[in-house]
Amino acid sequence: MARTVLPKIEALENVVQANRGLTAVIKKEISDHLSGRRFLILVILVVVACLASLYIAASAIRSAGQNADFVFLKLFTVAGSTLPFSFTAFVSFLGPLLGLMMGFDAINGERDRGTLSHVLSQPIYRDALINGKFIAGVIVLALVVFGLGLLTGGLGLLVFGVPPTVEELLRILVYLVLSVVYISFWLALSLLFSILFRQTTTSALAGIALWLFFTLFAVFFVGMIANAIFPLSESSPAQQVLANARLEMWLGRISPNALYDEATVTLLNPSVRALGFVMLDQLYGAIDAPLSFGQSLLLIWPHLVSLIAATLICFAAAYFAFMRQEIRA
Amino acid sequence: MAPSASKYLVETNKLTKHYGSLVxxxxxxxxxxTGSIFGILGPNGAGKTTTILMLLGLTEPTAGSARIAGYDPLREPLKVKALTGYLPDNVGFYQDMTGLENLYYTADLNGLSREVAKERIHAALERVGLTEAAERKVGEYSRGMRQRLGIADLLVKDPPLIIMDEPTLGIDPEGVRELLQLIRELAHKDKRTILLSSHLLHQVQEICDEVGIFVKGKMIASGTIDQLGSQLQAKEKLQLELKAEPRDEALYQLCRRTEGVTEVKEEGDLLKLTCQKDVRPQLSKALVEAGYNLLHLHLRGFSLDDIYSRYFQKEGGDYGQDRTA
Incomplete structure (x- = not known):
């Protein structure tokens, strides 16, 4: 009897020990992030940007009057004339930087300082380190994003005194979850770069280069490619114009930024009824009314799934690369 | 079979690692x-660190296998890592955490409870003399202090096997003396097995029970220091260095006539004798009887210094110059 029971206990102990290692890594990484100066600087930047956008949104909404629908959502989406950025634009622009900052030296930094072999010679599985780093990063991101979103909402409540409806609240919560997923994508990407490149500066630059590409240049490239494949002239047939637009849309959606922005707009602006182009005959008979929360969610479901998939693919690549990598410096 | 019953705590079998075309x-x-101090001696790039990483399961061998207390580092990494404490040459601690926080992290990774961790950490800091510096950030530590924190780290983990990679690298002589004393205590007082690598043979000679000499990825000799000496003797003729006064032709002749001496050469103020056996007893007696003052008589090949440089000259070419002791 004892012989059959013993191995099971041993296996159980192994699992417990492995998880202990994971929780130890997570705890340490979270406290590292929260006490780090780098993180503090970025969070201050993001907070200031968001408060500024809140202030501008508030004044813009006030001058427009309060008769509009979904006033509470407008807090997040309306931009003023002095500062052409809304809360969502800020998160979309600065969020990736936050993710990149948190991960760009995750592994190669440890290698530089010689802590990698030290940590991995402790009785933990190798993946506990990278899993722990990613999970800790996502937890901290969630804290920041939700903290920021709820703070903005709370201040908006004070400024307007108009309580949000349940639907608005749901939309904001889904938007915040979406933002966490989106920034996690950049975290996973920078984690991957920190494994692929030995120098922390190289991995930071690679991350920033990709971020710049997706935020600034991707749109031009996509347009160029679409025009090269389906050239347009004044006399182009409708099919050609349609094919060009369709290709441009699908190519554009390779970029996680485009996915995130489309999803954000749909979530926080219920009057968005469709994404991409709409034919005139499709509009015929349509009722000009905001979408319900469920319908908006249905519209962006593919976006959310794609973003989660992109994040997981990045993390899986990082995981694979890390497990195969030499530990020695 | 109970894995730990073997006499040897560390065993490798045809362990091989290739990096591309480099072996x-x-x-x-x-x-x-079990219970001994084993020194891996070799120049830089001889494969010492690679061997250690393979023993820990941090690097996959190309061929062959390793066993730590009977456990395969690749199949049962947690067992091996729980049994083994590793001190790398430039031990890595988190710079912006204090020494104490770093040790608590190690304790956490090892799954120690808070009470056990606290007890062990304070005892360890006391033992390596870092109690006062414990609350300072590791970034402010000197290299010697960091190395001692590394030892404290090992003590917190409390493993039966300790593997150290170049433990004395870049530490001043006083620090080295203290460190070697600590290592000796770890082995003899605490009854731990220690495997350490170094290219500084005097230190290895001082503390190791057994030595393996590594050159270009091969262990070309191993055993106790005496065994290494006699292994060399079997291959080579003995060299004697002699200095005596007065220095004259009769001295030269006397040396020649001594039984077992095959050749006598003058090198500076020394006479170098090549002989088939150890002729020191006869020679010294003969010299004293003939009225010479014996100033220096040294059998080359018995100190590890000579063994080391000779092996390196033979197998490693230029490595003979690498001695920085």
């Missing part, structure tokens, strides 16, 4: 007795 370690058969 870092080739067909290594290493055996470390």
């Amino acid at each position: 870092a370690v080739s067909n290594l058969n290493l055996k470390v007795k």
